[in-house]
Amino acid sequence: MARKLKTFQTSLGFYDLAIAAPSMKAALEAWGAGSNLFHQGVAKETDDLDVVAATMSKPGVVLKRPAGSNGRFAEQSDLPSDLGSGENGVRRGRQRPKPAKRAAPKISEREARKAAADFEKEQKRRDAERRREQVARERERKRRERATAKAQAALDKAQREHERKAADIQAEVEALEKRSRAEDDRWEKQRERL
Known part of the structure; x- marks a missing residue:
């Protein structure tokens, strides 16, 4: 049976991320986090009604919004537009009020089961996509x-041909040196005779 989903939220890079997942581990895998963001205090379980509603409508899908904004979460999001609107990157103006805490949303058992099934479906899709990517990487490797073996074989063949020609040239050089020494000897003998 599918486990009940919870909504988790973190802020990575330029985006705030949220996902409906059955566990912290599943959320970290979906975010592609290499370390435990929950123990570092960077990620948390949230009960914000808007965030929960958005993630439960697309369980298992990582939703994002510009970092530090109160906008809605979506699969695709624009970059933050006001990263430093004052002098030296300091924002001017009044601070945004924090939203009031609301009670956790009431989700029916049927909706929870459907969301959990959707999460499992999305997780299977992601796993299949990872396997396809792995197969493609293996095929490319x-x-x-x-190609490397073919190039190495061609290089080895060319090197053997070069070494054979160099050996032939060396043999010719040695033969010429021998003829040259013989000619020098013959000349010395003839000069002494004359």
């Missing part, structure tokens, strides 16, 4: 290995 094998293609590169074949």
